Amino acid sequence: MENHPPSADRSSSPEPSSPGPLNHALIEKHDVVGLYVTGRLTPDDSARFEEHYLDCPECIAEIQAAERLQRGLSRAVAQDAARVGLGKMIARALGRPGMAWVAMAALLSVAVGLPTFWMQGRIASLEERLLQAHVDRSIALQPGINTPVIELSPLRGGASSTYSLSLPPTPGWLVFALAPEPMGETYEAILTTAEDRKIWQADGLQPDPAGKIHISFHSSQFEPGIYHLELIAGPAETKAGSTRYRLEILKAAAHP
Amino acid sequence: MSSTVETKASDYRRLVERIQEGDPSAEGELVESFGAGLLMMLRRLTGNPTLADDLRQETLAVVLTKTRNGEVRNPDALAGFIRSTARNLFLADRRKEKRYGELDPVTEHKAAHAEGQLSKLIRDEEVATVRRLLGELRLDRDRELLIRYYLGDDHPRDICRDLDVDPDRFNRVLFRARKRLRELWRKAEKRKHLHTSALFFVGVLFLFGTSATFVSLSR
Ligand SMILES: [Zn+2]
Numbered sequence: 001m002e003n004h005p006p007s008a009d010r011s012s013s014p015e016p017s018s019p020g021p022l023n024h025a026l027i028e029k030h031d032v033v034g035l036y037v038t039g040r041l042t043p044d045d046s047a048r049f050e051e052h053y054l055d056c057p058e059c060i061a062e063i064q065a066a067e068r069l070q071r072g073l074s075r076a077v078a079q080d081a082a083r084v085g086l087g088k089m090i091a092r093a094l095g096r097p098g099m100a101w102v103a104m105a106a107l108l109s110v111a112v113g114l115p116t117f118w119m120q121g122r123i124a125s126l127e128e129r130l131l132q133a134h135v136d137r138s139i140a141l142q143p144g145i146n147t148p149v150i151e152l153s154p155l156r157g158g159a160s161s162t163y164s165l166s167l168p169p170t171p172g173w174l175v176f177a178l179a180p181e182p183m184g185e186t187y188e189a190i191l192t193t194a195e196d197r198k199i200w201q202a203d204g205l206q207p208d209p210a211g212k213i214h215i216s217f218h219s220s221q222f223e224p225g226i227y228h229l230e231l232i233a234g235p236a237e238t239k240a241g242s243t244r245y246r247l248e249i250l251k252a253a254a255h256p
Numbered sequence: 257m258s259s260t261v262e263t264k265a266s267d268y269r270r271l272v273e274r275i276q277e278g279d280p281s282a283e284g285e286l287v288e289s290f291g292a293g294l295l296m297m298l299r300r301l302t303g304n305p306t307l308a309d310d311l312r313q314e315t316l317a318v319v320l321t322k323t324r325n326g327e328v329r330n331p332d333a334l335a336g337f338i339r340s341t342a343r344n345l346f347l348a349d350r351r352k353e354k355r356y357g358e359l360d361p362v363t364e365h366k367a368a369h370a371e372g373q374l375s376k377l378i379r380d381e382e383v384a385t386v387r388r389l390l391g392e393l394r395l396d397r398d399r400e401l402l403i404r405y406y407l408g409d410d411h412p413r414d415i416c417r418d419l420d421v422d423p424d425r426f427n428r429v430l431f432r433a434r435k436r437l438r439e440l441w442r443k444a445e446k447r448k449h450l451h452t453s454a455l456f457f458v459g460v461l462f463l464f465g466t467s468a469t470f471v472s473l474s475r
Binding site for chain 2: 055
């Protein structure tokens with residue numbers, strides 16, 4: 001039996017993941033434990049790894065170590081970010097805002113030793129995300145009107161069944177109605193970019209009485225480009241087949 | 257490697273046969289072998305240790321009943337069967353229960369690290385050990401690698417490219433960090449154990465001394 005490496009969210013593997021049991025050499029070589037704990041394994045590879053570690057004390061201990069490492073890092077960074085806030089306050093108190101990063105860098109490198117520049121970028125990106133979350137929340141609280149419902153047909157053979165869609169000029173909800181072909185009680189849905197980078201995934205989707213699955217995405221989740229949406233019938237372990245849809249998201253049309 | 261896989265499959269087959277033959281120790285072995293892994297998987301799925309433990313009990317009960325009744329169609333794939341049973345029970349439970357809130361799969365993964373699951377003491381110790389580990393790393397780049405890998409959502413390929421690290425070294429850093437961390441924790445556990453033993457010893461000496469004084473005074 002030849003084993004193939006598991007793939008990190010489909011895009012990292014030079015070859016597709018193949019079914020089959022895992023062994024420790026492969027788990028170590030591809031850091032399957034880390035990929036699993038950080039949520040970077042594909043659902044198939046997660047399933048393979050879970051089947052392996054269910055009765056493997058070594059892997060369970062490795063997962064625990066990875067989880068503790070992740071938790072410890074996350075808290076250390078949070079504590080340091082709080083100290084960075086303190087650095088800003090010190091600098092502000094000194095009346096020299098330009099000194100803020102110097103104070104922070106000193107705090108971080110002396111007391112913590114975390115990579116300072118990465119931390120700066122990370123905090124900036126977290127602040128940006130927080131702001132975006134506030135904006136998204138206020139958008140989400142608006143009643144939805146004229147919500148477009150887009151019926152998607154499955155991808156068969158060539159690329160002719162790509163659905164092209166322009167982003168709305170103002171951000172809003174897009175509802176996709178999908179009629180998957182292998183009928184299942186529940187479905188797993190995976191949205192990937194053209195480069196096969198997974199951007200969203202959900203399990204336990206249930207069809208309506210007409211057999212259709214409805215998924216709403218906020219338009220702000222999309223950058224213009226090609227996306228693939230895959231619906232897999234049945235729970236992850238009893239997949240009865242999947243249906244793929246291809247979406248082309250175009251830039252928002254300019255206001256008339 | 258296939259021999260290991262085959263050995264596992266034949267072990268599973270034998271275990272299923274023994275359960276079907278009514279061997280009670282075989283049932284205990286199944287619980288012993290799969291209990292910890294099941295709890296780990298369910299805790300990550302639910303993000304709730306109590307709920308995970310309930311689901312583990314439920315899963316083991318269902319698995320044992322089905323095994324006894326000969327409903328395990330492929331005994332070689334016993335682990336897969338146990339995993340499916342656990343996931344199906346989780347999905348069924350989530351459908352009927354509100355206790356999961358609005359968890360999406362990404363949150364599911366992260367929820368396993370939710371606040372309040374560990375006492376503050378353990379949390380502080382984890383942070384201290386991680387800081388010590390970071391301090392032991394010689395290169396800033398390795399520290400950044402660990403942080404970006406465990407806390408960021410960058411693709412490993414992007415981290416390798418940005419830090420100019422080849423994938424082999426990348427995996428080596430990750431693997432060694434975890435190994436070292438486990439060593440540090442083991443040492444911390446040992447120290448704690450020694451500390452507790454020392455306290456106990458001092459306590460016993462104190463009691464002995466007090467009672468000896470009491471006896472001599474009462475004479
Ligand atoms: Zn293992």
